[in-house]
Every structure is written in structure tokens, then in C-alpha cells.
Amino acid sequence: MNPLEKLYSFGNRLHRRMTRSVKIPGAKILSVGNITTGGTGKTPATIYFSRLLRSEFPNQAVLSRGYGGKLSKETHLLSDGVRLLMSSDDSGDEPYLMAVNLPGVRVAVGRNRLRNAQRLIQEHGIDLFLLDDGFQHYRIARDADVVLVDATNPFGSGKLLPQGILREPVENLSRAHVIVLTKTDLVEAGALEDLREKLQKLSGLSHIFISRHAVRGLVQIPHAYTPQFTPRTVSTELLRHETVWALSAIANSRAFESMLRRAGAERVEQISFRDHHDFSERDIRMILERVRPYDLIVTTEKDYVRLRKHMEQLKGLRQFYYLKIEFEILENEILLKEGLKARLLHSVV
DSSP, X not given: OOHHHHHHHHHHHHHHHHOOOBOOTTOEEEEEEESBSSOSOHHHHHHHHHHXXXXXXXXXXXXXXXXXXXTTTSOEEEEOSSSBOSOHHHHOHHHHHHHHHOTTOEEEESSXXXXXXHHHHHHHOOSEEEEETOTTOOSBOOSEEEEEEXXXXXXXXXXXXXXXXXXXXXXXXXXXSEEEEESGGGSOHHHHHHHHHHHHHHHOOSOOEEEXXXXXXXXXXXXXXXXXXXXXXXXXXXXXXXXXXXXXXSXXXXXXHHHHHHTTBSEEEEEEOOTTOOOOHHHHHXXXXXXXXXXXXXXXXXXXXXXXXXXXXXTTOSEEEXXXXXXXXXXXXXXXXXXXXHXXXXXXX
16 A cells, blocks of 8 residues: 555545444435445435335435535435425536436435435435435434445556545455446456455445446437426337447446447447536537537436536437436345345444
């Protein structure tokens, strides 16, 4: 471990020791997080876990920092479960996407997630909070920690920030109650089993769950983007034997391109930006210079959230879609659900 990694690791340990975790009376806390920076698929996974536990916990709320949002340093209610009360620029793209895809679930954003939780308990009697990106958030005591690990790039170089992508040492996976490998359909079976065995040893867990981001179809852009509106998806068959422009600003653009190829695209041309990039007028002009009005262009739903404010300039594109994906557990989903239910309903933090 080099000096920068040692300094980062020391700061992380000090932060944990100095932070007093607060239990939120009357509600259960499920954290969905990771041990690396970006790219594991926390947003679709949070949506999945909310739906998975809706029958047992009907009165839910998501607590998100609102990374990239203009108001992330404040505390705000993004969605009351019916209406969107902020713009995506103010809230950040990921919580906005969750709010649209989780009708009936309140979504709060802001750095002080404890204050948001306390307010929601007082005003709405929430029975389950989903703590978005919560594995390194120690202020709120949680009942269950779900940690996602990207099977295509589990730990990067194995180094801590700022030299690598690890937020903390891999040994800290022993704090996890559930580990889910994501994007497992993109790796070979032998490598996947080796990784599962390694994670079992690191975490002490008897089972490591596997998942994928399942393609549900294509959604034509633009369309109404609210919790009440269900967009119509079309088959990915229209990608077959076509050249597709992959427009994205996400942590793992290669995984997105691989999905398009697996969906049938013959050739994928890349237009990519850094994760959470805020598309500018200049970016839009560059995109329009590279593609023609009838080219087939596919982006991600997260990127659509940020591109919506540029729809007037982009309206001339005739084949513009985002890929609709959903998080999907590939085996033992009942075991996962029953295990989480038992932990949430009977745990004492």
C-alpha cells in the first residue's frame, strides 16, 4: 500500500470511529452500496429492492445524497410518491430516475440523510428507508447492508483511492449482510465461480447472489417522464444487423456497448463522456455533427434524465432511444427476499 492509499485508509477508519450511528425509531434501514467507485448498478438495484419488499413494507422512502445535483448540500423531498418536486439538475440524475420508476415511494435528496429520514418519519411514518449508496455512510444505523460487486471489474487494480477504485479494503466486506455480483452474464462461468469463492472467504457469507441487468426493450425519446407515465417499449430486434451509436456518460460505457451488441447490433460506434457528465450546448452540437437525423442512436435511461433539457435541439433525430434495463437476480431470489425480510423484521441494531 503506497502512502496515498495509507492516508486514504487512515481517513476512512478515523471517520468510522468518530461517527456516531443513529438508529431511526419506527423504521427499518436497508443500505444498497458498494466498495468501489461507480459502475456496479446501484440505481436499478435500489429500484429492485424497493419493489421486492413493497408488500411487507408498503410505506417506503429512498434517501439519496443527490450526487451531482445543485441542491445536494441541502435537504429536499424530490418526490412525494406522486409528484416530482424538483428538477433533475437540482436533485441529481440517479435519484430522479429512481423517483420516476418508483411510484408511491418518497425520494429525499441531500447530504444530511439523517435529517431527511427524521423528517419523513415524523411527517409520513415511513416503515422502510432504502439508503442509496450507503455502505460508507455511517451516520445512520442500518438493519441490513447489501453490497454490489461488479463481476466485470470487481476491485480494479486492488488499490484504494486515489490510486485505484476501492473505497475501502476488500476485507471490509465482512460488514456486508448480503453480497450481490452484478453483470454476471458478461463474464465466463469459471471466472464467476472463482470470484464467488473469493467473496465468500472475504465476507464469511455462505451464499453470494448473482444478477444481471436485463434488457427489457427500447424506449423512444422523448416521452413524458413522471411516476404516473409508463412508457411503451419496443423490441431490441430493430438493432439487429444495424450500426448503432452508443451515447453515454456512465462509469462503465463498455458494459453498455456490450449490451447493445448482445441485443443484436452489428456495429457500435461510441460517443462517451465521463460519469455524471452534465451535457452542455457544445456537447449537443458535437453529437449532432457526428450523427445524421436517421442514424440509430441509443443512450441509457440515466443519460436521458440529463439529456431531457436539450430535447428541443435533439428533436430532429428520428431513431433516438434509451435502453430500458432492470436489475434481475438470476437464482435463489426467494432465499434473498426471505433472508432480508427476516433480518429487517427481527433485527435489533
